[in-house]
Amino acid sequence: MGIHRKNNRSRAKRSVTTAAGAGALALACTIVTTGVASAHDWSQVAMCESSGDWNINTGNGFYGGLQFTQSTWDAYKPAGAPARADLASKSDQVAAAEATLSAQGIGAWPVCGAYLGWGGTTPDSTTSAPSSAGSAGDTVTVSAGDTLFNLASAKGIRWQDVWARNTWIADPHLIFAGDVIQF
Numbered sequence: 569m570g571i572h573r574k575n576n577r578s579r580a581k582r583s584v585t586t587a588a589g590a591g592a593l594a595l596a597c598t599i600v601t602t603g604v605a606s607a608h609d610w611s612q613v614a615m616c617e618s619s620g621d622w623n624i625n626t627g628n629g630f631y632g633g634l635q636f637t638q639s640t641w642d643a644y645k646p647a648g649a650p651a652r653a654d655l656a657s658k659s660d661q662v663a664a665a666e667a668t669l670s671a672q673g674i675g676a677w678p679v680c681g682a683y684l685g686w687g688g689t690t691p692d693s694t695t696s697a698p699s700s701a702g703s704a705g706d707t708v709t710v711s712a713g714d715t716l717f718n719l720a721s722a723k724g725i726r727w728q729d730v731w732a733r734n735t736w737i738a739d740p741h742l743i744f745a746g747d748v749i750q751f
Contacts, residue, residue, distance in 0.1 A: 608669070608684045610634065610662045616680030617741075622661060625654040629744055632661050636668075639712040640676070644668045678717030678727060679741045706751040716740045716749070723751050 611620065614633035618624045622633035630637060632653030641653045644667040649660040656664075674681040708719055716737070720727040731740045733750050743749070 608666070610665055610684075612683035613665075613677055613680045616683055617677070622658045623654050625652070628742060630742070632656060633658065634661050634665050634677070635741070636661070636664065637713060640664075640668055640672075643713075644671065672718075675715050675717040675721065677741070678715045708749050708751070710743050710745055710747040710749060712745045714743065714745075716743055719749055720751075725751055 610633075614620050614622060617630075617635040618633050620633065624633065624635075625631055631641065634653070636653040638652065641664060644664045645653070645656070646660050646663040646667075649664070650656045653661055653664065668676050669684070674684060677684070706723065708723075710719070716730060717727045717740075720730040723730075727740065730749060730751060731737055737743060737747075
């Protein structure tokens with residue numbers, strides 16, 4: 569017969585799980601997997617942006633799993649990170665994403681930002697997004713770092729309506745400096 573060790577943990581200790589504890593566990597899991605403390609699920613954003621390829625460079629002006637423009641990467645990358653996001657580690661990209669999110673908000677990822685679970689408006693939110701009442705016929709030339717979501721918001725128009733008016737835009741998160749957007 570084998571000798572079995574009695575579990576000395578009390579039932580109360582085993583069953584104590586609070587919302588704070590669950591949140592701490594989620595944060596700890598994020599730190600272990602990415603090396604960066606983050607309250608956001610950047611893996612889901614990367615799946616949406618780049619099919620989860622953290623080292624992607626397709627030549628479209630967006631780099632890495634979270635599809636940074638070069639100007640955004642330069643502005644928010646952590647010290648010592650490589651020159652482009654596609655050359656950076658997942659943890660460097662997450663750190664830059666957290667800084668970008670803090671500075672620019674969810675509109676930095678106008679489509680895939682909906683996966684962040686962040687308490688702001690999302691591109692698909694029709695209750696808190698601006699209405700389509702705007703100055704139809706206006707145009708703006710896209711500058712580096714602009715997003716369709718931010719441009720539309722500045723005009724008081726839903727990004728979906730702007731995208732519908734600009735049928736030449738195949739993907740709403742792929743606009744480039746120099747593009748002319750019709751409102």
